[in-house]
Amino acid sequence: MISDIIVVSSLALTSMTPILLGSVGEIFTEKSGVVNIGIEGIFLLSALISLIITFVTEDPYLGLFTGFLIGAFAGFIHAVFAVYLKSDQIIVGVGFNMLAYGATVLMMVSIWQAHGASPTLPTKTYVISIPLGRDVITIHPLSIMAIGLAILFWWILEKTSLGLKIRACGEDPKSAEASGVNVYLMRIIATTVGGGLAGLGGAFLTVSWIGQFTRNISAGRGFIALANVAFSNWNPLTAILGALIFGIFDVLALYVPIKLSSLYGIVFTTQNNLFLTIPYLATIIIVMIISRRIKMPRSLGTPYIKE
Amino acid sequence: MRKIFLEEAGSLYQRRALRYLLVFLEPMTAFAIATLINALILYLLGYDPLEVYSVMFLTGYSDIHYLFIKSSPYIATGLAFSTPFLAGIFNIGGEGQLYLGALTALLASYVSRNFLISILTGFIAGALLSGLTAFLRVYRNVNEVVTAIMLNWIMYYITSYIITVYIYDPFAPYQSRPVPREAVINPDLMFIISVFTALIIYIVLFYTSIGYMMRVVGRSFRSAVYSGINIKRIMILSMMIGGGSAGLGGALIPLGTSPHVLDNTMSALYGVGFMGIGIGLLGRNNPIGIIIASIFISGLIIGGQNVERIIGAPPEVVDVIIGITIVMLAIPYILRNILAKRGVYI
Amino acid sequence: MSRRPIIQMIGIEKIYPDGQYALRGVDFEVFEGEIHGILGENGAGKTTLMRILYGEIRPTRGRIFVRGREVRFSGPWDAIREGIGMVYQHFSLIPSFTVRENLYLSMLSMNKKIRREDVDEIAREYGEMIGFKISLDEVVEDLPIGVQQKIEILKTLMRGARILILDEPTSVLSPLETVELFKILRRLKESGYTIIYITHKLREIKGLTDRVTIMRRGRVVSVVETDKVSEEELAKMMIGSEEFVFKRSEVKREEKTEKRRILEIRGVSVVDDKGVEKVREVYLEIFNGEILGLAGVQGNGQKELAEAIAGIKKVSRGRIFFNGLDITDLDVRERYRLGISYVPDSRGEALIYNMNLAENFILTSLERYMNSLKIIDWRRVRKDLLKAVERFDIKTRSLDLDVRFLSGGNQQKLIIAREFSRDPKLLIVSEPTHGLDIMSTIYVRDLLRKFRDSGRGVLLISSDLDEIYELSDRIAVINRGRIVITGDPKELPPEKIGYYIGI
Secondary structure, eight states: OHHHHHHHHHHHHHHHHHHHHHHHHHHHHHHTTOOOTTHHHHHHHHHHHHHHHHHHHSOHHHHHHHHHHHHHHHHHHHHIIIIISOOOHHHHHHHHHHHHHHHHHHHHHHHHOOSSBOOOOSOOOOOEEEEETTEEEEEOHHHHHHHHHHHHHHHHHHHSHHHHHHHHHHHOHHHHHHTTOOHHHHHHHHHHHHHHHHHHHHHIIIIIIISSOBTTTTTTHHHHHHHHHHHTTTOHHHHHHHHHHHHHHHHHHHHHHHHHHHHHOOOOSTTHHHHTTHHHHHHHHHHHHHGGGOOOOTTTTOOOOOO | OOOEEGGGSSOHHHHHHHHHHHHHHHHHHHHHHHHHHHHHHHHHTTOOHHHHHHHHHHHHTSOHHHHHHHHHHHHHHHHHHHHHHHTTOOOOOHHHHHHHHHHHHHHHHHHHOOHHHHHHHHHHHHHHHHHHHHHHHHHHOOOHHHHHHHHHHHHHHHHHHHHHHTSEETTEEEEEOOOOGGGOOOHHHHHHHHHHHHHHHHHHHHHBHHHHHHHHHHHOHHHHHHTTOOHHHHHHHHHHHHHHHHHHHHHHHHHHSTTOOOBTTOTTTTTHHHHHHHHHHHTTTOHHHHHHHHHHHHHHHHHHHHHHHHTOOOTTHHHHHHHHHHHHHTSTTHHHHHHHHTTEEO | OOOOEEEEEEEEEEEOTTSOEEEEEEEEEEETTOEEEEEOOTTSSHHHHHHHHTTSSOOSEEEEEETTEEEOOSSHHHHHHTTEEEEOSSOOOOTTSBHHHHHHHHHHTTOTTOOHHHHHHHHHHHHHHHTOOOOTTSBGGGSOHHHHHHHHHHHHHHTTOSEEEEESGGGGSOHHHHHHHHHHHHHHHHTTOEEEEEESOHHHHHHHOSEEEEEETTEEEEEEEGGGSOHHHHHHHHHOOTTOOOOOSOOOOOOOSSOOEEEEEEEEEEEOTTSOEEEEEEEEEEETTEEEEEEOOTTSSHHHHHHHHHTSSOOSEEEEEETTEEOTTOOHHHHHHHTEEEEOSOHHHHSOTTSBHHHHHTTTOGGGGBOTTSBBOHHHHHHHHHHHHHHTTOOOSOTTSBGGGSOHHHHHHHHHHHHHHTOOSEEEEESTTTTOOHHHHHHHHHHHHHHHHTTOEEEEEESOHHHHHHHOSEEEEEETTEEEEEEOTTTSOHHHHHHHHHO
16 A cells, blocks of 8 residues: 555656656746646647657757757747737647647658657656655656756746846736836746746657557647646745646546456456546546636737837 | 728618628638748648648548538538627537537437437537536636646547447447447538538527627626626626537437448547637637538548548648637737728727 | 926827827926926827827937936837836726735746745835835625735836826726825825826816816827816816807706606615625616716625616616616616617717717617518618708718718717617616817707706716716715715715715
8 A cells, every 4th residue: 555655656756857847837827827738739739849859969968958849939939929910829739739730740750750659769868766665766866857847937036136027027018017017028037937947848758658559649738738737826836736636636547446456356448438537537526626816917818009 | 081981881781791801801811921930840741832832721621512411510610609708718628528519419319219309419518518617617617728727638538438348349349339320410511510500500699689698708808797697697698609609519410411421539529629619719709600600621631531542641620720720810810900900990 | 496407398299090190299397306287178189298208108209318418218118127117097907816826926027036935035125115004815896896906006116116106097986095095105205206197177287286287189288287277267278169158967857747757766786796785785776857967986785786777787676667667687788679768888889880970870879771571672771861961060071981980989979879869768878978089079069958957867887076066966875885975966076975875
């Protein structure tokens, strides 16, 4: 039982990582008043491209960095549409997700002639392995780093003048502008950096964790990250807890059937599908329970139009 | 320079014609930009864009009859997005509503052996699922986008589960038993049902008080409050009409397209719900526009399948084009704003 | 007082891209250390002129000199660097931030390296100068409007402004807060600051300024020393039309034989979304053939009271009777159907800007245009609308035009046309002439009188005392959610009302 808990939580530490990076990026973005629901698409794009870079250069760390750049670029494009073109930000996100899905499949097919999954990486990023009884616990340094980033971004938002400016843009852009804040610039910065964090999360999926790309590999994690933003009440520190909870349910989807079959000797094949609904059901239920007290940035999602 | 209003230029009919032209021009501009960007992507990936496009556009629209049949479920999912959108609520759960509609219609067809009952079941199931999303949004303040995506995944796995565990075909266990022959519908009827649904929704939106209230809620929350509209009820209702429509689209697929089964990866359904978002936006959220947009995009999708057969590029190339088109359409009234800057108001 | 002009604007013209003239060659001069008023009606160009001086708008033509040196501002920041500061009607404070965060944010734009402690220090210094003390940890939105305005002034001073522009600063203040504001402004003047004060209120010009520039339709009409002219002379210069009589409730009507009570409000309280009680145990009656003027500073519960009568807000206590019928539990549409009509202060509420005239016309009377199948009879809508457009002289190019393209006056006329065509028994109307030009204002006020004379009731909510006196048969004053006095306008002089508004 105790070993179960330890194993599940160590696995959860891994599965929470992309969710946490996506959430922190999205919180940073949303604090400036821009909503980017394209996290899912960023996950897909940077997961694939960072994998390609890793294949080519055999350097997974360069892959991770590429993932960050891809995410930042996507965030920047989103910011241009949101800030300068005054677009409907939800629709841009929906369109981007669709584009990313199509583009990743297109790339996968054209590069590997593979329709379902890419080849597997020979070298992933470094993993800390701790033997524990019969199990070996693995911890990704990036998971620890993600928690550190969450703390760092909390500090930036709450304690620095940059954070104050960004929050001002999300609360009341008109007054922020009158107080000398360059609203456009702040929103561009926040959305770009936020996209970069999500990109890092996407790269983690392939380069650190799974080692290969599969069609729709993010499997709704981008939206779970969005749910976590609401869960955390736009606080990066609370987002750590939220990501852990969502991460645990993500693990349970795979762990419960394995555990059940090892305990009772039942072999699940088709029934597996039912267990796979666990993280999604849990997300709806969790968000439903907490979402009455949320306090979102007041100008979230509304374009700021200079006179 | 003074303001020029379209309203004072030319005759009533000329003005109408010009307005319709613009309504048509804006989505087409967005689409044209998307094909250009996509051509660049194709080129970078080593495909010949000209070859891909010539296959896509030349073969996609060659069989008009098939084109119309193909467009039927897309009309339904386009409506599924646009009807709630007009009332100010996002339905990107069309995909899940489509799965559930297809599954429940299939189950109902086993029992009832009647296509009308099956379609109605699909409609109701879709409406209830989207109603849940709307309910959570309205009464629990849960973001409808997140709920919808989660429900899409849940529906995917549950449908797959039910197909493979309860209603599988003993000779092909990865797919369901087929729809009983009595409940199978003629493919032409699919199209007629979809168009009929679109027309009904058109009348509801523009000629009934409910539709009027939906549009008021979508455009101005404050005015809706002021005029005493029950916003929560209207939002849920619009979402249920949308979800019902997606459910209906899902029902049509096993009932009307051979081999009249569902498989465990939902291959006949996958993406149809999401594509509805692009169709709704391309059709400018107008049911008539949605019919046109569905036929147009169906041609692309057919063409995309041929591209895979002939050139080897995956049909997802269509997702790329439509994705970019959606992004472009998110820019509010591109042409209209350019004109307004020059003092022309439409 | 020195006679050295600190600001000179010469030949300022402003033509908007759509061809509209805002300023037609304005010369404007302010002396150092004076309080200079700019008087004019809505649309006279006062605010445009000052926004040009503040660098927010670029003039089409004209030159600006500050302290004798020609300047060209490309944005407010250039103006701020020249020591010019502007305090808007709508403050530029971030409501959810604390006072300290707001001040720090604004100081960051002057000095990137500044620390929060420095900001505290500077705030204390300037606060002492104007006699204003505030805890910097307070969240701005929890503070009264008057205090927020002082923070705004403090913020502007801290940024080094020596020339302060105030745009209609008292429109949101109670008389008492106004007195305090004037004290601060006089204190600033004594410390050598220059103040430009924009208003359309004659009393404030007389009470505060040294000199006044009067503007009308984008031109300067005259520049005078304030103590050399009377209020009436100022009014004539401001309004311009010779035939205009400065009237004040001279309407005489014989008492109706039968006084019927249309609306009775019994001990109504209303709580807002945040749980604050905005209306407290209000008792009011409105009779047929009367206009009840509800005076008060905006934000004292008028809106909540109006919304409670219309059914938009639920009452937390008390009952409301309409023609003897208890309507407290009826919803909005049912009340509208009974004959209550509500014209809110914000046109964006009563109109859907991106819908056309016809669609807007049925917003509150949907039921009347539906057949038994609940289908809207658009043909009949258009017929009625066309009649209304003609009767109320609404200038529009088409019934299919989105109402956002109509002018403010025509929008207001459309709202009134819609509500009148419903033939209501009671009209609740809030700030009906706010933002309208003088002709539209006269027209709207006439309509209200005619409506009253046809034997129906009006609740007129207005923060403009002149309007209250011009129209009302009875006056009530609302203050912090309570009705503090009701009475006959002949027995209640403006000074007394002013006192009740402000206590």
